[in-house]
């Protein structure tokens with residue numbers, strides 16, 4: 070039966086390859102929880118992907134007692150009790166996450182009776198690292214995949230919704246002090262004119278790393294535990310939807326891919342069957358979860374829609390859960406269901422009921438397509454650029470010889486000429502000439518370059534360019550004369566610069582000795598002449614790019630002070646000694662030191678907070694295990710030993726306090742992170758600027774000392 074379905078499914082997938090949206094059935098997987106009791110009633114065959122459940126025929130219904138009945142169900146995959154969490158993740162979620170990075174929505178939901186292992190599958194066990202469930206593993210995998218994709222940009226946000234008694238609650242609400250689930254902020258689903266659903270009041274948290282995301286998961290889980298009371302045992306009766314909102318874009322492209330990955334831990338399903346047996350859905354609804362009943366209705370309707378009946382109306386709006394999962398069921402989403410079962414013989418009825426539900430779910434098909442859209446902001450930027458390019462082209466066209474000699478056009482032609490001259494004379498190998506993005510602009514720039522090279526190379530054109538430019542024949546007397554004149558002109562310019570610098574030194578009280586054979590413009594300095602570059606670290610950041618401009622800037626701003634002495638020649642000959650001398654006499658490093666001190670302080674605090682978070686997590690986990698243990702015992706036999714109710718209250722209060730500390734520490738850590746990054750950047754910039762300033766000073770000091 071299921072194999073036929075699978076064949077049909079594959080055929081449908083292939084035939085729809087050419088379509089924009091692909092039809093895919095929801096895939097269903099069975100997971101059997103380990104139990105002390107050996108499997109007697111439930112037989113799992115991993116290879117055949119089947120489960121066989123044997124139950125005693127019911128004597129009340131007229132069957133002969135001790136006679137057995139066998140039920141067989143086929144799944145897309147089955148996990149035996151020995152299956153490990155990584156195996157489950159690899160099989161169920163990995164592909165979905167890769168698809169989500171390409172803009173395809175995904176949902177994994179766990180369904181099954183209370184205690185069957187849904188939370189273990191979705192979130193994981195609280196103690197062992199290897200027991201991490203789908204959510205933490207998805208987070209880790211997602212950030213790992215993002216780190217590997219160097220050509221794309223990604224943004225990840227997280228939300229965590231709890232649905233209890235038909236109302237939605239935000240598990241990640243900031244500054245929470247919830248005693249019961251109802252204390253959490255209420256979330257409402259709104260539908261816009263385009264039929265899109267929006268969760269009002271559900272906080273969306275951007276996360277930049279696995280660690281940040283895991284901290285939020287932990288916070289949500291803790292909030293869930295605190296608001297869980299023995300009276301309402303909300304964890305078994307509430308649904309939790311943890312959602313990763315993923316945005317991806319290839320670098321340089323304007324198409325944004327958006328996807329949501331829902332990881333859903335549904336409430337215990339056994340209450341639904343009980344409700345159906347008793348037949349008093351509305352009365353029971355006060356105590357049990359009604360939305361699973363509506364979920365089942367939706368599944369049946371979808372099954373009818375996709376089958377021969379062709380039913381049109383699907384009652385999604387009947388409950389918050391079905392509304393929230395609308396796209397996951399029969400919409401645009403790749404959906405996987407995990408049917409969790411406890412395989413003990415006393416639970417066989419529930420296991421059959423879960424398997425039957427899964428078979429119905431498997432009949433539902435979704436139309437899967439990537440959610441892509443063009444980022445309007447990028448589009449606007451591109452259009453503006455295009456307009457600017459076109460205007461530029463127009464002006465260049467007008468400025469072309471023989472077209473027009475108008476003022477602004479000629480001016481533009483002049484600008485292009487100047488930009489090209491600056492480019493050609495820039496000795497940096499990283500120098501760039503931005504010609505614009507159109508061929509016409511590039512051609513115009515090339516034409517300007519050709520004119521410059523052929524006719525009149527501009528003053529400032531570097532020696533390298535001059536010597537390598539194929540300007541006519543370099544041996545022509547006219548060309549050579551011209552090049553000689555240019556070189557002389559450049560030498561003259563450099564001389565003037567040096568004399569201006571030395572002149573400034575003199576006006577600051579220095580006597581500069583004249584080196585024999587120096588040009589007349591050079592000014593003499595005495596052997597002991599010195600200079601002090603008292604540099605504001607902040608200002609130097611910009612100047613650091615070119616040492617030459619750095620020193621000119623420093624000189625022009627009068628920041629070469631008078632007091633310190635030029636070091637002796639032997640000190641100057643050694644770079645290390647010069648640097649120490651310079652740091653001692655000429656450099657004001659107080660800003661840099663202050664930033665370093667602050668960074669150390671922040672690091673220290675962040676480390677302390679990290680330890681505090683780890684410790685807090687440990688104790689919360691410990692308390693949660695204790696609390697859950699008491700609640701399970703209370704659920705089992707209905708009462709606790711003397712004093713245990715008080716202990717429960719005490720544990721709850723302790724968790725609450727720890728959670729408040731955890732939340733505050735997390736908040737502070739979030740504040741520190743950008744501050745640390747900013748300080749690191751500042752320090753790096755200052756360090757670069759300092760090195761550049763020292764280089765300039767050292768070169769100049771050496772020169773002065775040689776001239777002496």
Ligand SMILES: Nc1ncnc2c1ncn2[C@@H]1O[C@H](COP(=O)(O)OP(=O)(O)OP(=O)(O)O)[C@@H](O)[C@H]1O
Pocket residue numbers: 101102103150181182183184185186187188189190194304305306335336337409
């Ligand atoms: N595959 C497994 N391996 C080890 N322990 C498991 C496994 N599945 C479940 N458990 C353990 O069984 C207990 C019940 O599991 P869990 O809480 O996940 O059930 P649940 O279906 O989520 O129940 P509820 O509906 O009440 O939330 C937990 O202590 C859990 O750690």
